[in-house]
Amino acid sequence: TDKQVDFSEKLHPQSNVKKVIGVVSGKGGVGKSLVTSLLAVTMQRRQHRVAILDADITGPSIPKAFGLTEKASATELGLLPVKSKTGIDIMSINLLLENDTDPVVWRGPIIAGTVKQFWSEVIWSDIDYMFVDMPPGTGDVPLTVFQSLPVDGIIVVASPQELVSMIVAKAVNMAKMMEIPVLGLVENMSYFACPNCEEKYPIFGESRIDETAKEYGLDVIAKIPVDPRLASVCDRGMVELFIGDWFDSFGEKLDGNENL
Numbered sequence: 238t239d240k241q242v243d244f245s246e247k248l249h250p251q252s253n254v255k256k257v258i259g260v261v262s263g264k265g266g267v268g269k270s271l272v273t274s275l276l277a278v279t280m281q282r283r284q285h286r287v288a289i290l291d292a293d294i295t296g297p298s299i300p301k302a303f304g305l306t307e308k309a310s311a312t313e314l315g316l317l318p319v320k321s322k323t324g325i326d327i328m329s330i331n332l333l334l335e336n337d338t339d340p341v342v343w344r345g346p347i348i349a350g351t352v353k354q355f356w357s358e359v360i361w362s363d364i365d366y367m368f369v370d371m372p373p374g375t376g377d378v379p380l381t382v383f384q385s386l387p388v389d390g391i392i393v394v395a396s397p398q399e400l401v402s403m404i405v406a407k408a409v410n411m412a413k414m415m416e417i418p419v420l421g422l423v424e425n426m427s428y429f430a431c432p433n434c435e436e437k438y439p440i441f442g443e444s445r446i447d448e449t450a451k452e453y454g455l456d457v458i459a460k461i462p463v464d465p466r467l468a469s470v471c472d473r474g475m476v477e478l479f480i481g482d483w484f485d486s487f488g489e490k491l492d493g494n495e496n497l
């Protein structure tokens with residue numbers, strides 16, 4: 238590939254990861270972790286071996302969404318990820334900290350170093366798709382983390398508000414700088430679907446994603462509604478039970494994408 242750095246040698250000798258997809262957002266709280274989880278579950282439902290590397294070190298929300306209670310275990314050979322109920326391999330800082338509520342107050346280089354270790358010291362066995370929940374934003378930390386991992390493609394998540402600002406442009410330009418293909422945009426909290434009348438209410442303003450995607454020559458991957466059931470499955474650690482077909486056609490496309 239045309240990647241500047243060859244990371245394959247730095248992967249743990251017992252690991253095998255075919256595709257690495259980074260999920261990014263211009264800022265926190267837009268649903269990046271939720272989208273990472275939904276993507277992983279979608280590909281898992283498509284019969285793939287899936288992993289999530291939670292690189293959002295200062296705001297790790299993946300273990301909670303999957304209801305993981307076990308900690309990661311260290312063996313002589315390396316760290317073992319924790320398996321979710323349906324068999325997704327997960328590594329997150331919260332699986333290593335004794336106390337989930339301990340704040341992580343590390344600086345950028347330490348965070349990037351930790352993410353690098355998640356790549357090189359964890360045994361990822363036969364993974365078809367690894368989804369990386371990236372740190373939010375386009376500052377120093379996400380940039381350094383980007384440079385620490387061999388990301389094959391990125392997905393940009395935004396809510397309708399960010400789509401009207403420059404935040405998405407910054408995320409797209411960061412990916413361009415790294416020469417990583419942008420696989421597409423996801424608009425989260427796109428609308429509220431009335432459970433009674435099937436009407437879609439654009440509670441955060443009219444959707445701007447088609448316009449934004451066109452402007453940057455990108456694909457629209459999905460428009461996810463504000464759905465209390467989504468928040469609820471995440472809160473209860475049952476994201477694997479989500480109901481929705483938002484990523485089905487993207488999953489199919491991903492499977493057919495030989496260039497990735």
Ligand code: ADP
Pocket residue numbers: 262264265266267268269270271272296298373425426461462463464465466467468469471472
């Ligand atoms: P980020 O990773 O961007 O910081 P999260 O994925 O952690 O954001 O989402 C923030 C909060 O909003 C979580 O509690 C999540 O369950 C909730 N949330 C995100 N997207 C939706 C949605 N489409 N519908 C309902 N709740 C959502």
